[in-house]
Amino acid sequence: MEKERYTILVIDDEEPIRRLLQKELATDLREVLTAADAGAAREMIRKHWFDVIIMDLRLPGVHDLDLLIEIKDSLPHIEVVVITGHGDIDSAVKAMKLGACDFIAKPFNLDRMDLVVQKAHQRVRLSRENTILRHSSGLDQAPVQFIGNSQAVRDIKFLINKVSPARIPVLITGESGAGKDVIARLIHQNSVCSAKPMIVKNCASLQKDLARSELFGHVKGSFTGATESREGLMAYAHESTFFLDEIGDLALGIQASLLRVLETQTFRKIGEKEERKVNIRFLFATSRNLAEEVEQGNFNEALFHRINAFNIHMPPLKERKEDIPLLVDFFLASLSPDRIAYQVVDKAMDCILRYSWPGNIRELRNVMERSIILAENAIITERCLPRELLSASEDTHAPLTLESVERRHILKILNFFDGNRQKTAETLGISRKTLYRKLSQYSLG
Ligand SMILES: Nc1ncnc2c1ncn2[C@@H]1O[C@H](COP(=O)(O)OP(=O)(O)O)[C@@H](O)[C@H]1O
Ligand SMILES: [Mg+2]
Incomplete structure (x- = not known):
């Protein structure tokens, strides 16, 4: 123990x-x-x-x-x-x-x-x-692997090493699936708080009415339904790292309270007069363009400047294709169920390299997982790859299924809105819930 x-x-x-x-x-x-x-x-x-x-x-x-x-x-x-x-x-x-x-x-x-x-x-x-x-990444606390040797990845590794021991908040930006979680976990692992679990909360998953209570806690009787006192995540993150994912989705009213925590390292439970002192290292991630959100009045400007003081930006996979072969090897080795050495034939590798990877590394990981299942004699050919990878390289492809058209269209709209799921769902005319379901169905979420 x-x-x-x-x-x-x-x-x-x-x-x-x-x-x-x-x-x-x-x-x-x-x-x-x-x-x-x-x-x-x-x-x-x-x-x-x-x-x-x-x-x-x-x-x-x-x-x-x-x-x-x-x-x-x-x-x-x-x-x-x-x-x-x-x-x-x-x-x-x-x-x-x-x-x-x-x-x-x-x-x-x-x-x-x-x-x-x-x-x-x-x-x-x-x-x-x-x-x-x-509330933490739970069993996922094994040391994270950060694969890549492109200039972008090398620069980011340098920044991670420099910023990890400091207590400064870090804003990690990049498209969905680009590796923001991986960066956050690496920073935590290299920080002085590494012995404690990192608290992780995805702001998009906060329930509107309960968000403040979930973050800050409340005392009994402070609002209708508050029959018991409750500690908020701030209390649990004390002396550790608090990773707020999708920070762009945090309600404006709560953003102001969060800014206060960052500035004074104190917070107040709902219904409590006294402020409590905390010692928390904050990490933030977003796939949105926060500067734009500030301009449109959707994000607190002071909070933006505060968290953007140290920004790590992960470029999309299509802008660092030299990392793709390394990642392919890594995923084949780590996902292979029986430690077999899988081979990718040249033609399949061409398709992988040519594809635009709108779902970034997450999509690559899913494609490799799928191709391992479809491979025969541990050889990955074009036939093991999903259709959208093939159509990127060939014009003479078989007719598309409705599903693959839907998948592509969702991706297109999602990218158009910089990963903003609310706007994507609105544009597609479906509920956010349906969008989430489809994203996971198509391995995009
Ligand atoms: N540099 C990397 N090396 C190895 N695996 C990675 C890397 N970047 C991302 N991954 C993997 O890709 C998937 C998506 O990454 P994640 O960090 O969750 O993306 P994001 O938070 O930006 O949406 C995860 O399974 C993650 O482990
Ligand atoms: Mg993430």
């Missing part, structure tokens, strides 16, 4: 108990801070990130269980261990009902306290890892 540093807060009005717990519970990996009353505790909670809180149930300045309720309401992910008076089983039971994870009666045994704290932290960690897993 990986060791993780964490901080606990001890809230007790008795100075000897605070001192004892601080001294006995602190380890190399565990920092212990203390607070003597509810006011000091609130202040601490605002300024620091705690995983576990140990609190005396009777504190001056608050009514019995109120502070516990307050903590569980605003920071549900924190586990609270309560210290109760000797024999005060009643309040212990009440505290557990209100969300405390365990209780310890005075006078307490330090070994047991230590164990209870460790267990509480383990629970916090597991639930955080679960959430992060749901």
Whole structure:
């Protein structure tokens, strides 16, 4: 199990108990801070990130269980261990009902306290890892391969090496399928946050009404339907990398709040007055032309300048065709189910090189995957390639199927709008959902 540093807060009005717990519970990996009353505790909670809180149930300045309720309401992910008076089983039971994870009666045994704290932290960690897993590239965290030797790719590798260790936000631009995700993951892997998972959110997938809450979190009762408090992704991205994909799709109102996070490294949950400090490395990607979006009033100008301070642009595959043979070899080797060495005959390679690759590397990968299946004796001929690759090189092709015409037309419109799916769907007269389905059906999404 990986060791993780964490901080606990001890809230007790008795100075000897605070001192004892601080001294006995602190380890190399565990920092212990203390607070003597509810006011000091609130202040601490605002300024620091705690995983576990140990609190005396009777504190001056608050009514019995109120502070516990307050903590569980605003920071549900924190586990609270309560210290109760000797024999005060009643309040212990009440505290557990209100969300405390365990209780310890005075006078307490330090070994047991230590164990209870460790267990509480383990629970916090597991639930955080679960959430992060749901929002990060998850199992996809294997080292990424960045294939290519064109001047463009070499320049980008240079930029990635330079910018990775810095904390500056990076905007990665390029057509769909050009490799923006790959670049983001490489930056994260080479950064100081590489030990932590990168949080990834595609802004196009944010639900309109819930977007703000998903990013920033909310406190219970802050809007209709907010029956529970919730941590936002900002909290989970703390001390790591937050990759906001398709940033051009983020609602304007939220763009302003995001700008604030970038400028002050603080954010505010919905319904909370206090700002919280965070330490997040931001990466952004878009297939849109953000400068144009700014001009049309669709994108916050200040945010654009802020995130565009460091831009990495991946040119489309058709502008760096010298990378194609390397990528073909790479995909044949990595996708081959049985480690067979596949060969591409010259004529098929000609078609691959001549094609315009509107879906970029993603399309190339899909074509190679398909051709491996169709290959006989591990030899890839033109017959293993999809029709649109052949028609690019030959005029005497067989009649097209309706599907391949549809695929080509969708690609044409998608490229016309710089990958903007909203406009593409509108122009084609289909819903965004249908467009997404078709993109995935044609291996373009
Ligand atoms: N330089 C590269 N080397 C190897 N694989 C790549 C490279 N660029 C992209 N890919 C692969 O192509 C696919 C599309 O890349 P991705 O980064 O998701 O594109 P984008 O985010 O720009 O739409 C992924 O399967 C990715 O692993
Ligand atoms: Mg992407």
